[in-house]
Amino acid sequence: MERNGQRTEGGGGTGTAARLPSPGIPDTRGPWHYLWWLIAAQPRRVLTGAFWGSTWMVGMMVPPYLLARAVDDGLRAGDRGALVLWAGALAAMGAVNALTALMRHRTMTLVRLDAALRTLRVVARHAAHLGAALPRRVSSGELTTLQSADVGRIAQMLTCTGPGVGAVIAYAGVAVFLFTVSPLLAAVVALGVPLLSVTIGPMLGRLRGRQNDYRRHEGELTTLAGDIVAGLRVLRGLGGQDRFAARYRERSADLLRQGHRVGTTLSWVEAVTATLSVLFVASVTWISARLVLAGDITVGDMVAVHGYVAVLVLPVFFLVEGAGDLTHGHVCLVRVVRLLGHAPAFTHGGTDPGPDGPAELVDPVSGVRIRPGEVTALVSPDPADAIEVVDRLGRYTGSDATWGGVPLRDIDLDRIRERVLVADNDAHLFAGTLREAVAVHGGRDDAEITEALRVAGALDVVTALRDGLDSTVEAQGRDLSGGQRQRVRLARAVLADPEVLFLIEPTSSVDARTEADIADRLYRARRGRTTVVVGTSPLLLDGADRVVLLDEGRVAATGTHRSLSVGHPGYRSLVLRGSDQDEEVST
Secondary structure, eight states: OOTTSOOOSSOOOOSHHHHSOOOOOOOOSOHHHHHHHHHHTSHHHHHHHHHHHHHHHHHHHHHHHHHHHIIIIIIITTOHHHHHHHHHHHHHHHHHHHHHHHHHHHHHHHHHHHHHHHHHHHHHHHHHHHGGGHHHHSOHHHHHHIIIIIHHHHHHHGGGGTHHHHHHHHHHHHHHHHHHHOHHHHHHHHHHHHHHHHHHHHHHHHHHHHHHHHHHHHHHHHHHHHHHHHTHHHHHHHTOHHHHHHHHHHHHHHHHHHHHHHHHHHHHHHHHHHHHHHHHHHHHHHHHHHHHHTTSSOHHHHHHHHHHHHHHHHHHHHHHHHHHHHHHHHHHHHHHHHHHHOOOSSOOOOOBOOOSSOOOEEETTTTEEEOTTSEEEEEOSSHHHHHHHHHHHTTSSOOOOEETTEEGGGBOHHHHHHHEEEEOTTOOOOSEEHHHHHSTTOOOOHHHHHHHHHHTTOHHHHHHSTTGGGSEEOGGGTTSOHHHHHHHHHHHHHHHOOSEEEEESTTTTSOHHHHHHHHHHHHHHTTTSEEEEEOOOHHHHTTOSEEEEEETTEEEEEEOHHHHHHHOHHHHHHHHSSGGGHHHHHO
16 A cells, blocks of 8 residues: 555445444543443444343343242142242243343344444544554554454443343342342342442452553564564575564563463452352342241242342342453553544645646755656665655655645645655555556556556566466465565556655665666656655666755755766765776766
């Protein structure tokens, strides 16, 4: 993906994503604000989930009451009709509970999926908005972890809006009912869950801290793995694969140890929760049995109380699980909010459409002037200095650079991206066919694509692949050699045919003969169009209309390759690597 901010996988924009409504503007003031935004974004569905969750949970509390009536009014009273009536009601209530459970699960699944999709879309939208600034702010490993794991945990947090709400209502309802049976039992139930929360609260805080550390190291390890895979060919050529593999194993072992610490804390939380829940149920059962022996409640009441306490395990479980989901998800919310909080290097700003036609680009910081319709080469002892000039002239960093006398910051950014393309060797190659990798927007016939590949010296890539232009290319061109990837990227930039094209080291991975052929065809293809080439290869520089030599980021000399080779020792030393090639230059 060239850095003009427009090159995307495929074209069209007529797929499913184009028909989806906007995900909205997220509230990024904090993790809990973002969670509330996910809830408020689907109020009808969340309220429906809360209704079914509450109905299901309260419905679970009815069978103990019906069972108590069957015992007292049917069995103990010897009334067969009452027994059949209450047993039938119990069976009917079971069917109703099954139906409400189904509706609850269906609705809550939709709630979670909406939250997951909404988060993915706002993250993807913001990543696209950051553009070239994204890799400088967020590592690829962190972004991968966020999309693959964090989104699911955030979605799981919304379970608290359904069964979580129902658990609170059911818990409060049982406490009120038990108060009519026995104030002592009501007090035990009312105080049991708060005591449980106070006990495990500090443990959940410790768990959150360890999960934060684990997530951070997980993202770093994922980034390292991606770097190793992407550079595997180079590493093997240099014999460095063993060193990087050892480094990965060391980091992986450290992550495993951190995972064990997280697991240890989590196991203690679950063990304490389970133990306290059992003690809670046992306490209520023991008290109710004592009350029966004392004659304060009936046997039916005891059966009902035991049933309530047994069923209370369910809302208690959801409350504890909800607390765990909120703890796990908080870590993920922090990561999402942090990503969404990153701002581009500059704002879109101006509304000026820019010059009507080809115009001069000027960078006051370096003194570089790019004349329209010419091939200009930037040469620098430090390649970073030349790239900074390109970033300013391509408006990837804020500056006082002008285009046709108009400050770039005052020109509409979309217009700049339409007319100016910066192509470097890190530009993304999307998975798909070779045809799609070169013509990312479609709308180009095979003749045009083939011509762009010819200009870039990449026709051998077509012939080397089994199905030609229809051959599948992996993401980032992992199944291509370094030189093939570079030439495919160059072909894509040539086919785009922008008004202004910046090429950073476009032939650094090819041999001298191929480089000479590419330079000749490239300059012919770009004749009359503004082209800027960054590099120090004499074969590229010799065909440029003008060469600009930079020294510490500022213009030190300007001229043709031949004039500078003869008249500027510093240029000759940098480009020709010594004076023993002077004779070759003069011939």
